Amino acid sequence: MKVIKNEPLPNKVECANSLKNVLDALYVLxxxxxxxxxLSLVQSSKRFNEIQQELSGISAKVLAKELKDLELNDFISRKVYPTTPVSIIYEATGYSRTLKNVLGExxxxxxxxxxxxxxxxxxxS
Structure with a gap:
């Protein structure tokens, strides 16, 4: 585990601001x-069923809700193609790529x- 030594502890205001920032991030994510x-959509654009297969254990209802939430917060986009049947492709936006370092860490x-x-x-044992 990486331990940072000799780094001063944040003061009360910095700590409160950091807490607020973390809570804001957790609220959205x-x-x-x-x-x-x-992470799945940053790798490649996918259809609903492809996402559900990749993330085993997620129900269709939960997946639909999570996709809608992510779309509302501009992390993903939903493209509808007028084929028969209708094709819907989900893809990551540029905004979702701002999480690259967070996901890596x-x-x-x-x-x-x-x-x-x-x-x-x-x-x-």
Whole structure:
């Protein structure tokens, strides 16, 4: 784990501002699926069923709601093609790509945490 030494602690105002910023971000990105959906669509544009197959465990109802929320917050766009039957393609917007560093750090932390859990389980055995 990377520990930053000799860095001063934030003052009360900085801490309060950081907390507000984090709460704002979590309000928009809350839920189990939103970041995974963004990551999936940053990789490539997809149809509804393709997304549901990639994110095993998400119900159609929850997926529809999460896609709608992400579209309202400009993280994804929905393109309707007048074919028979109608084709709808979801894709990441430029705004969703502003989360690149966040997703990278979260991925690195998740890997680090998984290793910590594995090590902990070996010690218990």
């Amino acid at each position: 809350n839920g189990k699926w939103k970041l995974a959906l963004i 979260l991925s690195a932390w998740g890997e680090q945490h998984r290793e910590k859990v594995k090590l902990s389980m070996r010690k218990q």
